[in-house]
Amino acid sequence: MVLLDLIREHFTTMSKSQKKVANYVLENPNDIALYSAAEFGSKIGISESTVIRFSNSLGFSGYTELQKIVREQFFKESSLTSYQQSKMDIPKDISFHKQVMEKDRESILVTMNQIDENAYHAAVQRLSNATSVYVLGLRSSYSAANWLSFSLGLVKENVHFMRPETEDIIRTISQMDEHSVVIIISFHRYLKETIQIAELIRNQKSYIIGISDSVLAPIHAYSDVLFPIYTANKTTLDAVSPLFSLMNAIVAGLIVEEKENFMKRQALYEKIPDHFLYEEGKDPL
Secondary structure, three states: OOHHHHHHHHHHHOOHHHHHHHHHHHHOOHHHHHOOHHHHHHHHOOOHHHHHHHHHHOOOOOHHHHHHHHHHHHHOOHHHHHHHHHHHHOOOOOOHHHHHHHHHHHHHHHHHHHOOHHHHHHHHHHHHHOOEEEEEEOHHHHHHHHHHHHHHHHHOOOEEEOOOOOOOHHHHHHOOOOOEEEEEEOOOOOOHHHHHHHHHHHHOOOEEEEEEOOOOOHHHHHOOEEEEOOOOOOOHHHHHHHHHHHHHHHHHHHHHHOHHHHHHHHHHHHHOOOOOOOOOOOOOO
């Protein structure tokens, strides 16, 4: 079991100080590999003994064993090592847009390594088998949810974009069952409305795929699988690139699973006269 899963499993039983350690570790996992227990505690303003008790709460004999696991898990992954190094290598005089896009690339890279392979395949398989799919994202997550529902709708039928502001949300939820899959996108600051809707959906026994900026985000309590998006800062703007990259991977995975259905739907889609909707572009000479 990876470190992030261990923290999520034991988080509710931790003390307030241990939860402070847990939240820091989720944001800066590599720091455990770099500092002693005393140094790590001093860095985040807690005692060495609290760091050791945190290690014990995860099932480790002590901080040394936890440190060993972290080093093996993170430093052996060359992509994450490259991520850390790339932050140091960005020239000070590089153009602004390149700096921004470089940070986006790094966020995608870290997110990619945080995604559990089995969880990803399970989510895609559930989407493939679902009789109906719903996508929910409010406020800053609205546009991403809209894009995802549209893209999934190109692959299979009965994909619905949930709009609580214009539809009878209770009626929509009442139509869900154990064969439904609901994708919920929720980022800091976590809207209470999103969590309340998730709770109602959970009562319908539908399969919930959560997408958020932390494995400890409120939506995790209602998710069957949760995909964490790495952001350097707690803003949805910073999450856009890795978020859309993950959603693209989900859609691509579903296309592979639903290859024949996708090709049939694509053929039907292209048969519809669209000359009054679109203007054909011309290739440059």
